[in-house]
């Protein structure tokens with residue numbers, strides 16, 4: 001089965017319950033941002049810039065849990081910022097799981113191995129042969145050092161009793177990967193991050209965690225590279241891939257102008273461009289475990305229209321419930337109920353090709369439109385069956401690993417030593433020499449301008465395709 005049965009049933013049950021009650025608007029996925037602090041400064045990341053004045057603030061644990069309880073979304077995507085920096089991340093995950101939610105931790109991957117070592121130290125029992133074998137495998141594959149192995153073997157009472165993030169079918173690590181080594185490190189502006197992500201993914205699979213990758217496609221994204229990335233991570237055994245078009249939301253746009261001195265118009269992923277980039281998404285969905293409904297995939301591929309249902313993937317952060325959506329901020333509200341009531345939802349989205357708000361014109365992102373596919377808005381005959389078949393159909397087989405695939409994945413570190421400065425210089429040189437548009441030069445000499453990245457931006461949890469249900473519109 002493509003997705004775990006329990007997960008699919010949980011989402012389907014939630015939708016069915018609200019359809020039977022005729023609830024006009026309800027949450028499917030909560031984007032929970034307990035903090036906006038991050039250990040990286042990715043090119044164009046809107047989050048760390050939009051909330052730059054409150055980077056040190058954190059949502060208290062109790063408020064995070066209360067927000068999840070209030071909106072009652074079956075899935076919670078913990079994003080940020082980097083959620084593994086949140087001091088109570090373990091308690092937050094534990095609390096959400098105790099509420100019966102499916103939890104995605106959207107992370108840049110840098111602290112994952114530390115968190116997993118803490119888990120293994122807490123459960124490690126030297127008398128259990130499988131624990132010893134796992135420890136040995138982690139050592140052999142260079143995923144932990146001898147010193148770290150010793151710390152696991154000799155964990156003290158405090159380490160044994162700490163709250164840790166344990167593998168469960170209700171939890172996914174959702175790792176931000178925006179390309180293969182060269183591109184990813186360029187986007188996150190730090191050398192070695194891709195390598196660390198790969199190590200973290202491998203370690204997570206050995207320890208029994210579910211792992212997804214989380215990728216944003218930009219105007220400059222090479223579609224062939226994305227396919228190679230799917231192949232590589234599929235070969236590593238990841239459980240699914242989330243993918244969404246990058247979009248020039250306000251904060252990212254401002255950063256691009258102010259910090260990088262670029263004209264955002266040169267980098268917008270328009271609707272037309274999104275459709276070109278995602279032309280093969282239905283094909284990808286057959287080859288790889290792509291999260292998201294096939295209806296949303298058809299929308300991305302330009303085969304149909306959908307209406308924005310941003311209220312179904314609400315965002316909660318230090319300032320409250322962010323409206324109207326994850327990308328745009330017109331106001332924050334103290335409760336989800338108040339946000340639902342006070343926002344004039346008819347002001348937003350694109351209907352029949354006409355943008356109700358100019359800022360929505362080019363948006364096709366999952367947090368606005370993936371729920372539309374799951375909720376049956378713009379229903380077309382056969383959609384339920386299509387979604388059902390996708391969910392319950394066989395899971396695509398992992399792509400076979402090969403040295404060639406490994407070689408293509410590790411295609412060279414981008415610049416290193418704080419590459420942005422060098423990249424800027426190269427951009428200037430390229431622009432002068434060739435009269436070329438500003439951008440970051442890639443390893444193959446092409447220019448790679450960037451729009452805001454979506455790692456901590458919570459383009460995280462995706463909906464499995466929904467079950468057949470009693471009705472289809474809202």
Ligand code: SF4
Nearest residue numbers: 308325348360363368
């Ligand atoms: S279309 Fe929806 S999700 Fe996209 S920017 Fe507009 S309100 Fe937000």
Ligand code: SF4
Nearest residue numbers: 038042045081455456
């Ligand atoms: S995109 Fe994610 S990892 Fe990068 S700076 Fe933003 S929150 Fe941090």
